[in-house]
Structures are given as structure tokens and as C-alpha cells.
Amino acid sequence: MPEWKILITDGLSDQGQQLLRAHAYVDDRNGISSQELFECIPEYDALIIRSRTKANAQLLNAAKRLIVIGRAGVGVDNIDLETARVKGIIVLNTPTSTSIAVAEHTLALMLCLSRSIPKADASLKSGEWLKKELTGVELYQKTLGIIGMGHIGGGVARRAAAFGMSVIAYDPLINADEIRQRGAEPVTLTELYAKSDFISVHVPLTNETRGMLGEQAIGAMKPGVRLICDARGGVIDEEALLSALKSGQVAGAALDVFLQEPPGMTELVLHPNVIATPHIGAQTEEAQVRAATDIAAEILAALNGEKLRWRVM
Ligand code: NAD
Numbered sequence: 001m002p003e004w005k006i007l008i009t010d011g012l013s014d015q016g017q018q019l020l021r022a023h024a025y026v027d028d029r030n031g032i033s034s035q036e037l038f039e040c041i042p043e044y045d046a047l048i049i050r051s052r053t054k055a056n057a058q059l060l061n062a063a064k065r066l067i068v069i070g071r072a073g074v075g076v077d078n079i080d081l082e083t084a085r086v087k088g089i090i091v092l093n094t095p096t097s098t099s100i101a102v103a104e105h106t107l108a109l110m111l112c113l114s115r116s117i118p119k120a121d122a123s124l125k126s127g128e129w130l131k132k133e134l135t136g137v138e139l140y141q142k143t144l145g146i147i148g149m150g151h152i153g154g155g156v157a158r159r160a161a162a163f164g165m166s167v168i169a170y171d172p173l174i175n176a177d178e179i180r181q182r183g184a185e186p187v188t189l190t191e192l193y194a195k196s197d198f199i200s201v202h203v204p205l206t207n208e209t210r211g212m213l214g215e216q217a218i219g220a221m222k223p224g225v226r227l228i229c230d231a232r233g234g235v236i237d238e239e240a241l242l243s244a245l246k247s248g249q250v251a252g253a254a255l256d257v258f259l260q261e262p263p264g265m266t267e268l269v270l271h272p273n274v275i276a277t278p279h280i281g282a283q284t285e286e287a288q289v290r291a292a293t294d295i296a297a298e299i300l301a302a303l304n305g306e307k308l309r310w311r312v313m
Contacts, residue, residue, distance in 0.1 A: 004303050005043055010050035012072055016292025023300055038062050046299050048072060049079075051279070057083040068302040072291040073098055073282055074151075075232060076312050077205040084313065090302050091312040094294035096151055098282035103155030105281045106200055106230045109254035110160075112275050113198075113226050114139055119272075137197075140164040145196030147171070147189070147212075148203035148231065149179050156200055157183035168192055193220040198228065205232035215240040224251040230281045233258040242268045256281045 004024035008017070011030040020026045024046075029036075034054065041047070042064040049055060050072050060066070060083045069079060071093040084091050112118055115136035123130045144160045146153045149171040157167045161183055169184035170192045179186040192199070199221065203209045213227070214237040227250055229236050238259055244250040245268075254275040255268075261279055263269050269276045282291070294310075301308055 004045045006046040006048065006299065007040070007044040008048045009037060009053040010048075010072075012048055012295070013288045013292035015289050016072070016294075016296040019293060019296035020300065024303070034059075041066065046070065046303060048295060048299060051075060051078055053078065055079040055084075060084055060087055060089060063087070063089070068092060068299055070094075070295040070299045070302075071312075072295040075204060077232060081313055090308070092295065092298045092302060092308065092310050093312055094291045094298070095310055097291035097294050098287040099151035099155050101284040101287035102152045102230050102281040103159060104284075105256065105277075106152070106156045106202075106228055107159050109228050109230065109256065109275060109277070110139065110144075110198060110200070110226075113228065113252045113254045118275055139198075141166070142197040143168060143195050145169070145187075145192040145199045146184055147192065147199065147201050149174055149182050149184060150202060152230070153184075153200075153202035154182035156202065165198075168195060189217075190220065193217060194222065196222060196225060198226045200228040201231045201235055203231055203235060205234050209235050211235075211237045213237060213241070215243075218244045218249060221249070223249055225249070226251050227253045228255075229253070230256045233261060233263075238266075238268050242271065245271050245273055 006020055006024050006026045008028045009032050017026060017028065038059055041059060041062050045065055046068045047066060048070045055069055055078060057080045060080060066089050068090040074093055074095055076091060076093055079091055081091060116134045120134050140163060142165055144165045144167050146157055146167065146169040149169045153169065160167050167184040168187045169179050170187055170189045171179060176186040212235055218240055241250060241253055245253060252273040256277045257279055268274060298308060298310060
């Protein structure tokens with residue numbers, strides 16, 4: 001059996017690494033710079049990344065024996081799929097490993113937004129005792145609009161129903177019956193904007209979804225809407241969101257993802273009605289172990305020419 005060489009660039013839980021090390025030579029170079037990666041990539045048969053590493057055309061063209069790239073997680077927008085296709089490099093991900101973690105995080109953001117939990121905690125720790133100023137709103141009997149009813153959107157729908165929310169969803173790639181089975185009433189995007197008190201975004205970043213929630217879309221929403229984005233930076237137009245927060249059109253926003261990560265101390269991040277977390281949607285112990293063991297098994301299957309469960313292309 002050939003000695004496969006596998007490179008890990010964004011970390012991988014021990015359970016996944018142990019699986020790989022039983023069958024291959026593994027280099028764990030968490031945090032490697034793009035220049036170092038470019039220089040060493042010709043040595044490897046497989047590359048395992050998360051969201052930090054950019055597997056762009058330059059990197060893929062420098063690879064000499066790369067058979068497979070594995071994304072331990074969901075989004076593959078940091079991989080140049082067209083170049084991978086042209087070079088015959090298999091691209092894999094672990095589409096379900098982090099869905100529960102992100103769905104739970106989305107509910108956490110929604111509750112933090114509706115009850116100003118971060119502000120309440122910070123004020124108490126600074127010696128204040130605010131009550132009237134921190135009056136919130138209930139999720140009960142509010143309408144939640146979900147854009148993108150895939151693994152995470154469906155998970156959010158089921159959890160929101162337990163809070164007594166009325167859940168509507170827009171997803172042009174899933175039929176109406178399937179959307180209902182996943183826990184939401186299918187609507188058009190216009191209806192979703194007009195009816196929702198909370199809107200949660202769960203689409204991948206693509207040419208169609210980039211800037212999807214811009215000035216026009218936000219203007220069509222119910223005044224005082226609360227937005228949650230646990231998907232990808234770039235889906236919401238950050239400038240449009242900031243001006244809508246200033247005008248009050250958007251009452252609050254909770255963001256786990258940003259156009260630039262880390263975003264720094266931007267006006268948007270510092271806005272008092274914004275709750276911002278550092279892309280931690282998938283960051284649970286359970287999800288990380290699941291993603292690591294799933295991608296390890298799948299990478300070994302790809303190297304050995306076996307049947308694949310989650311081939312992106
Ligand atoms: P998924 O593929 O199961 O679901 C995405 C859904 O979006 C699909 O049902 C698809 O039909 C729909 N969609 C595509 N284009 C659309 C459009 N223009 N309008 C409406 N719907 C559209 O993916 P998922 O597992 O639910 O993950 C969703 C996204 O969440 C990922 O692409 C990723 O970017 C993001 N994510 C973020 C984190 C985090 O840490 N915050 C972790 C995992 C995933």
C-alpha cells in the first residue's frame with residue numbers, strides 16, 4: 001500500500017488524526033502561512049482544511065500529486081471548485097457534522113437579541129443594575145423567516161417551533177412539501193420579508209447569494225426586524241445593514257460571520273444593537289469530533305478509490 005501524505009492546515013480533533021495516522025503519514029501544520037503552504041503543497045496527496053485556508057487556483061496549480069481536499073465542516077466557498085475540477089482533484093466536506101451546533105448557536109443568538117443578554121451581562125459586571133432599559137421581546141407567537149432550508153435551516157425551524165414561533169421559509173431549490181416536512185411554511189422571498197419579525201439566513205455563499213440581503217431587501221422587511229446570520233460573511237451587505245440599524249429599520253442583528261474575518265473594531269461590530277461572535281457557530285466539542293472523524297474516514301476512502309458519501313465534486 002502506498003504511504004499517503006496528508007497535510008492538515010486548520011487543526012483537526014485528535015480522534016480524526018488518530019484514524020488518519022493508522023493508515024498514512026500526517027503533518028499537522030495548524031496555522032501555516034499561505035506562502036509556506038504554497039511551497040510545501042507539491043509533497044502531499046491530501047489536504048484537510050476548515051474555513052481559514054484558501055484553496056485558491058494558485059495553490060491548486062502548485063499541487064503536483066494532490067488527489068483530494070477535505071473540508072472538515074460545511075462551506076466550500078474557500079475552495080476554487082473550478083480549478084479543482086479541471087485538475088481532477090476530489091473535493092469533500094462533512095455536510096451534517098456541524099448542523100446541530102450551528103442550529104443551536106442560531107437559537108442562542110436569537111434569544112440574546114430578543115432579551116439583550118450580552119448587554120445585561122456587561123452592565124451587571126460594570127456595577128449597573130439595569131432592568132427597564134433591558135426590556136426585551138418574546139419569541140412566542142413571532143414569525144421567524146428562514147432563508148435556506150437545508151440541514152441548518154431545518155434544524156433552526158424545528159427548534160424555533162418549540163418556542164411557539166410561526167416559521168416560514170424561502171428556498172427555491174427545495175419543493176414545498178419538503179419545506180413543510182422540515183418544519184416551515186414555504187413562502188416567496190417578498191412574503192418572507194413582509195411578514196417576519198426575525199429573519200435567519202442559512203444559505204451558502206454563491207454568486208446568487210452574495211449581497212442578497214442588501215439595501216433593497218432590507219427596505220422590504222418589516223420595520224424593526226431582527227436579523228441573524230450564522231451562514232457566511234458577504235450574504236448580508238454590511239454597509240446596508242449598518243445604515244438600517246442607524247435608521248431603526250433593523251432593530252438588532254446577530255452576526256457570527258463577516259465579510260472580512262476577523263472584522264476588527266468596525267462600526268458594525270461596535271453598534272449597540274449588534275451582537276457579534278467570532279465565527280463560532282460550529283465550535284462545539286461534539287461537532288469538532290464529528291467533523292474530524294467524518295472527514296478522516298472520507299479522505300482515506302478517496303485515497304483508496306472507495307465509494308464516497310460526501311463528494312462535493
Ligand atoms: P445546506 O446545503 O444543507 O443548506 C443550504 C440551503 O440553502 C439549501 O437547501 C439550498 O437549497 C439553499 N439555497 C441555496 N441558494 C439559495 C438562495 N439563493 N435562496 C434561498 N435558499 C438557497 O447547508 P447547511 O448545512 O444548512 O449550511 C448552510 C450554510 O451555513 C453553509 O453553506 C455555510 O456557509 C454556513 N455554515 C456556517 C457555520 C458557522 O460556523 N457559522 C458552520 C457551518 C455552516
